[in-house]
Amino acid sequence: ALSLRAEESRCGRMTYRQLYDAVARLAGPMRQMGVRAGDRVVALMPNMTETVIAMLATASMGAVWSSCSPEFGTAAVLDRFGQIEPKFLFAADGYSYNGKVFGILDRVAQLTRKLPSLEKVVIIPYIEKEPDISNIPSGVLYDNFRSDERGLDVDFAQLPFDHPVYVMYSSGTTGLPKCLVQGPGVLINHVKELMLHTDLRREDTIFYFTTCGWMMWNWMISSLYLGATVLLYDGSAFYPNPGALWKLIQDENVTVFGTSARYIAAVEKERVKPGRDFDLASLRAVLSTGSPLPPEGFEYVYREVKKDLHLASISGGTDLNGCLAGANPIGPVYAGELQCRPLAMRVEAFDEGGRPVVDQKGELVCTAPFPSMPLYFWNDGDGSKYKGAYFERYPNVWHHGDFVEIRGDTGGVIIYGRSDATLNPGGVRVGTGEIYRQVETLDEIADSLAVGQRWQDDERVILFVKLADGVELTEALINRINRTIRENTSPRHVPAKIIPVADIPYTRNMKKVELAVKKVIHGEPVVNREALENPGSLELYRNIPELST
Numbered sequence: 001a002l003s004l005r006a007e008e009s010r011c012g013r014m015t016y017r018q019l020y021d022a023v024a025r026l027a028g029p030m031r032q033m034g035v036r037a038g039d040r041v042v043a044l045m046p047n048m049t050e051t052v053i054a055m056l057a058t059a060s061m062g063a064v065w066s067s068c069s070p071e072f073g074t075a076a077v078l079d080r081f082g083q084i085e086p087k088f089l090f091a092a093d094g095y096s097y098n099g100k101v102f103g104i105l106d107r108v109a110q111l112t113r114k115l116p117s118l119e120k121v122v123i124i125p126y127i128e129k130e131p132d133i134s135n136i137p138s139g140v141l142y143d144n145f146r147s148d149e150r151g152l153d154v155d156f157a158q159l160p161f162d163h164p165v166y167v168m169y170s171s172g173t174t175g176l177p178k179c180l181v182q183g184p185g186v187l188i189n190h191v192k193e194l195m196l197h198t199d200l201r202r203e204d205t206i207f208y209f210t211t212c213g214w215m216m217w218n219w220m221i222s223s224l225y226l227g228a229t230v231l232l233y234d235g236s237a238f239y240p241n242p243g244a245l246w247k248l249i250q251d252e253n254v255t256v257f258g259t260s261a262r263y264i265a266a267v268e269k270e271r272v273k274p275g276r277d278f279d280l281a282s283l284r285a286v287l288s289t290g291s292p293l294p295p296e297g298f299e300y301v302y303r304e305v306k307k308d309l310h311l312a313s314i315s316g317g318t319d320l321n322g323c324l325a326g327a328n329p330i331g332p333v334y335a336g337e338l339q340c341r342p343l344a345m346r347v348e349a350f351d352e353g354g355r356p357v358v359d360q361k362g363e364l365v366c367t368a369p370f371p372s373m374p375l376y377f378w379n380d381g382d383g384s385k386y387k388g389a390y391f392e393r394y395p396n397v398w399h400h401g402d403f404v405e406i407r408g409d410t411g412g413v414i415i416y417g418r419s420d421a422t423l424n425p426g427g428v429r430v431g432t433g434e435i436y437r438q439v440e441t442l443d444e445i446a447d448s449l450a451v452g453q454r455w456q457d458d459e460r461v462i463l464f465v466k467l468a469d470g471v472e473l474t475e476a477l478i479n480r481i482n483r484t485i486r487e488n489t490s491p492r493h494v495p496a497k498i499i500p501v502a503d504i505p506y507t508r509n510m511k512k513v514e515l516a517v518k519k520v521i522h523g524e525p526v527v528n529r530e531a532l533e534n535p536g537s538l539e540l541y542r543n544i545p546e547l548s549t
Contacts, residue, residue, distance in 0.1 A: 007235035024152035027057035037062030040086040046095040062157035066167040069213035076530035085117035093131040179378030185371030190222035199329035202227035208258030246274035253282040260290035294437040295335035325413035337412030364402040421514035463495035503537040
């Protein structure tokens with residue numbers, strides 16, 4: 001069922017029989033401690049077997065699972081867990097990253113004192129065999145908490161379709177994270193996407209590079225429904241070298257590998273040649289998400305990874321814990337496109353008049369209900385926040401907030417970026433993804449971010465570039481960037497200013513933070529910075545002299 005790796009070490013394997021037994025041994029004591037259907041159980045855990053066991057035990061009794069990655073700061077965790085008032089907390093004593101281990105027990109102790117609803121804190125040893133938990137109120141070690149009895153049965157609660165299973169969170173870069181309450185429809189949708197859109201089979205090993213704070217963890221764990229082996233990995237994608245994940249795929253005979261478009265771009269820039277350096281005979285499919293995969297990313301995978309595999313760029317959202325555009329294992333792959341609109345999802349692109357269009361850019365919408373819609377937002381009694389988030393622009397139509405094009409000839413989908421971050425110079429809508437695709441083909445550019453700046457009763461495009469090591473932003477490089485953008489897109493896409501920065505801000509699930517940067521350059525406050533992977537990077541965008549001319 002599960003195989004666990006932590007950077008350079010193999011940590012163990014678990015069969016389905018062993019997994020069932022482990023879930024039963026944990027669920028019983030949880031029930032005896034008073035966990036009931038509807039109670040919230042939360043985790044601050046690395047990607048490890050005990051995380052999966054705790055989630056399955058929670059779900060079996062109808063309690064509600066929610067998790068954050070252990071590198072989240074105290075404030076970011078409280079912004080999430082504090083809203084849903086959990087009864088139980090599972091936490092590791094630390095995690096590993098880039099060859100180092102990081103203890104988090106002090107942070108766990110702080111959390112327990114600031115979450116008065118907690119009745120029990122279960123600590124899973126990760127760094128030490130018997131960590132000192134004396135300063136954690138209601139703390140108990142995992143092995144001391146679970147039952148010693150073997151051969152127990154799991155008592156699965158029978159609950160209605162609108163009973164919550166997960167609470168997920170929006171990125172929280174524009175305010176407190178929204179608490180997205182999700183039900184069994186999410187699990188049904190996962191199975192559809194894994195079985196039919198990914199062609200996942202019982203004999204497969206699936207590995208998605210993800211933390212427990214990203215929806216792709218929940219998606220990956222649903223692979224257990226199909227009897228596949230799930231490879232869990234805790235650590236850096238680039239430790240001890242940029243080929244680390246490809247070696248893992250080789251060593252574990254991974255058949256389905258999921259990652260982010262940013263990772264594919266990064267290994268390409270590092271000139272990694274996985275197909276040459278590793279035995280990837282087992283690999284059948286590569287999935288990419290987090291942001292649109294540009295055509296150059298497709299070309300890299302088919303050139304340097306493997307010629308005969310299924311490369312699928314997929315996109316959806318934490319909101320629905322699934323895809324609005326995705327994979328088709330029996331269809332052709334077109335570079336730069338997501339292959340199809342998923343089964344049982346009535347996805348369209350709407351023009352500004354709310355009419356469906358093909359071969360034109362428009363707003364991504366879903367015009368019929370779908371099983372994995374959030375049940376509600378936590379603490380949104382009248383549903384006004386929920387309706388405002390998805391149904392305010394088009395009545396009774398789910399408005400997702402992506403700027404897309406549906407191709408008439410291929411049936412594929414092109415995603416140009418978030419529509420709320422879409423640039424609008426001279427009244428013409430420009431997707432940020434179109435700019436990134438061109439700029440990031442240049443070896444001199446390590447990363448980039450485009451925003452619109454209010455300027456003289458209009459909007460102008462500002463392009464921030466993170467330069468490769470040893471590169472300076474000369475006039476010649478500026479001209480080359482502009483020429484590349486103009487020749488491959490349009491004059492409207494050419495930025496009014498190109499400004500070098502030391503870092504590009506990202507959310508923890510690896511999405512560029514365009515809206516927060518836009519707020520900073522306009523002198524507006526940005527709340528909840530701990531939602532970012534690199535929150536200090538926002539200060540790089542404050543009071544930039546070039547933006548005043």
